[in-house]
Amino acid sequence: MQYHGVLTKMQTEFNNPIQYYLVFENDFLNVNQLLGKKIKIQFAGYQCLSCGLDKKIFRQGFCYDCFYSIPAAGDWIMKPELSKAHLDIEDRDLDYERRVQLQPHIVYLANSSNVKVGVTRKSQIPTRWIDQGAHEAIEIVEVPNRYLAGITEIALKEHVSDKTNWRKMLQNDVLDLNLVEIRDSLKEFIPEEAKDYFIASNTETNIHFPVLQYPKKLKTLNLEKTPQFEGVLKGIKGQYLLFENDVVFNVRSSEGYVVEIAVT
Known part of the structure; x- marks a missing residue:
């Protein structure tokens, strides 16, 4: 073939x-x-x-x-807290930025080598977790736009990593942890603007790789x-x-x- x-x-x-x-x-x-x-x-x-x-x-x-010119590579992609479509402020293409930024976003915990906090569009769950090689993950909040997800991630990464150790992930040097307990322990650190979006009733998603x-x-x-x-x-x-x-x-x-x- x-x-x-x-x-x-x-x-x-x-x-x-x-x-x-x-x-x-x-x-x-x-x-x-x-x-x-x-x-x-x-x-x-x-x-x-x-x-x-x-x-x-x-x-x-x-x-x-x-x-350095297309909207799909704007700085807000990697740094959600820079999103401004909710303020009708354009970065590169406001129509594109509204379509992507002004939709439900998830702040989550994923465990691939260590527990990390991350942000993705709701439509990208569980794809985002799979792409990161996470063997378990859980949602923390579901917010209506990318900006709120970004500031929540910024606040939570003061208490949990926002990076994956890709070497440990590929070597399967991982631990099974109780993500529900970790999620609940982070609730008090969620910014006021996002506290009402906390998800308290979900369970871990487990992922198995070939x-x-x-x-x-x-x-x-x-x-x-x-x-x-x-x-x-x-x-x-x-x-x-x-x-x-x-x-x-x-x-x-x-x-x-x-x-x-x-x-x-």
Whole structure:
């Protein structure tokens, strides 16, 4: 089997285990079916996910020019507290920012290597947790816009981390914790504007990943430095492909790369 196309983050289906798909323009690939098989990846160039041109990818699948101009890469994406659509203040494109920012958002706890606090649109639950490689997660508040989620995250990260240790996550060096208790302990630190949105009655979501063997010493595959790679797929977790010999490949950070994939 051979596939050719532009890498984008793997699409997922919540199941036991999670189902992963690489989606190309005219084809798709159920990655779970490749476990235990040898895969060859050939780097063939770039294609910006915004302008579609063959330009070196800068960040998030976008070329330099697009990253600093399109609304989908505004600063409020990574820093929700900078959202201003609720004030009718434009960053790059107010119509776009209203569509994304002025919808229900979730502040959550996710446990992938350690417990961390995060923000995502309600429509992205549980996808966001899966992408982070979390084996358990729980909602803290559901607020009506991105700004309220952002200021809540800022307040809570004074008491719990907002970062994932991706190495521990991939090595499965994790603990099962009581997220309900941790959520309840954080309630008093929620900003006044968001206190009424606290969720007190939900339970943890548990997530199971398709992994045959976890790596011990991580070796990151960079297609720009190693344009041709071949190895047996041992697992999928977060947005990473886990290969034999402890090689790991971050699909998300390789968005916009044109690749040829052969399965034997």
